[in-house]
Amino acid sequence: MRVRVEIDDNLKQPELIIRASSDDPNVEKIKELLAATPLTDEVLSGFKNSREYFLKPSSILFIETENRQLQIHTIDEIYTSNERLYEIAEELPDYFLQVAKSTIVNLKQINALNKSISNCLISFYDSPKEVYASRRYYKQLQERLNEMRLSK
Template sequence: MKMRVEIDPNIKEGEVIIRAPEFTKNITEIQELIKRQNATQKVMTFYSGSTEFYLEVGDILFFETEDRQVRAHTENQLYTTHQRLYELEENLPIEFIRISKSCIVNVNKILALTKSLSNCLVQFQNSHKQVYASRRYYKSLQEHLKKLR
């Protein structure tokens, strides 16, 4: 597949055009990636107690469910969000991936993976926080890391 980028300072808004002889699975995947990236909220609202915080999504290490609440973890803080995990999975940028039934991680923040027989320990950069990836999601996590790195 060829790719071409044209820069024109006179254009007000960027446009992506895909030209192909037929509609294939690759084209569908490219469309979904572009839609997901464009639809991404760069800043989300989080809560800690009665205070609202507006944080960039890229600062989040991972989201997890605990006690029927979705919690967002940054390097040093813990916030809650009113969105469900499945809603976040649909709306977050492509660098976020589900690694277990109750956790979504930001692969750009992963420092190390330690595999054992039953699961995989995920450690994050500049943080003591860690989570476990289930065996079911481990392969997709590895593939996602290879794509984005």
């Protein structure tokens, strides 16, 4: 196997391209290893009562904008942030997914989906908090949850 690194100062995040023949059995193993290994111990900052807290992404249930204010929800707390939703979305690991125009959820924290004709209600483990997914994002939400379930 050959490894090559190219430096490009215009990139905001590292990009990894795997080139292999179609019958190479190692490609899927490499892909799974890379997806399972966090590159950094990145944290998000959130504010509550004029104090800044540093939150691990795994502790976040969902992030939403309400009244032009970004709110970061954990199991029992709500923190605010001065960043925009799209800015935070770029920093989050791949197990986060946008499910509405103003909402991003942690797929690993989802306990149940309650689908009705008009909407989809998402509930989380160990928390009474719930959030709605719009119809536009529902299919992608289900696909990602199925991928995660099958990869375990």
